[in-house]
Amino acid sequence: MHAPEGPLTGGNVSAGVVRVGDTVRRPAGPWTPAVHALLTHLHEVGFTGAPRPLGLDERGREVLTYAPGDVPWPHRFDLLDPVDRLTRVARLIRDFHDAVTGFTPPPDARWQVLIPSEGTELIAHHDLAPWNLVVGERWVFIDWDGAAPGSRLWDLAYAIHGFVPLVADPALRRPDPPGRLRAFVDAYGLDDERERRRLVPMLARRARSMHDFLAEQAARGVRPWETLWRTGHGDVWRADAEYLARREARWERALLD
Structure with missing residues (x-):
């Protein structure tokens, strides 16, 4: 007898995601074999902050281990308080970036590149955000479909x-x-002053890249991005980019003084 399926909700773009017992089933794509190779590598080198891939099911869906816990966004930001819990996220990201440096993608790897990165020295997650973190006995980043060549600073x-x-x-x-x-930056271990200076203006550029991506996809009528644009997500990213850019001197003082 098959275990019953229960829908998993909360994301903006991940329709068709269900839980079956201790597994998650998600629609697969051309990028799935490369993503599974990445997740297998992370598991083999001891990184515990990602689900483990279990192949495909009889319906062609990818199968991943289920991570029990709560997602901070949008109503459980208290999970990241006090600040030592916030810094745990930064250390988890650093552990991922260190773990992935030894990964050699398959020669036929196909990645879902949504927004080109500034730098491509490693395979980045590209959506390390409070809507993709499960806080439980283990802290686990989920939704790796957008993993692709990128950089530490772009991810950070x-x-x-x-x-x-x-x-x-x-x-x-x-x-x-x-x-x-x-x-956050101290906990990540970004100790090089030059890298900190590079990071500051990148904060606004990274937010602006999200606005520009949604605008482009909406103009082409591509879903689900067109829906996100229509419901105001583009306005939020534009406002955040402007907020970040206007306060660059403040961010630089925080990181360098």
Whole structure:
């Protein structure tokens, strides 16, 4: 007898995701073999912050281990308080970036490249955000479909935006954004002053890249991006990019003083 399927909700673009027992079933794509090779590597080198791939099921869906817990976004940001829980996220990201450096993609790897990265020295997640973190007995990043060549700083800039968070909406901000930014970057271990200087303007550029991507996809009528654009996500990313750019001197002082 097959275990019953229960839908897993909460994401903006991941329709058709279900839980079956201790597994998750998701629609597969041309990128799935490469993503599974990546996740297998992470599992083999001891990184515990990602699901383990279990192949495809009889319906051609990818099968992954289920990670029990709660997702911080949008109503459980308390899971990231106090600041030592926020810095645990930064350390988890650093552990991932270190673990992935030894990964050699399959020669026929196909990645889902949605937004070109500034730098391609490793395979990045590209959506390290509070909507893709499960906080439980283990802390696990999910939704690896967008993994593709990228850079540490590009991944880190995106994560800072969502986890600190550095956002235009005052209702979503936490007390002392500069202090939280400094704590996050320190915990990640970005110790090189030149890299910190490079990171600061990248914060706004990374947010702007999300706005521009949604605008382009909406103009072409591509779903689900067109739906996100129509429901205001593009406006949010534009406002966040402007917020980040106007405060670059503040972010630089936080990281360099």
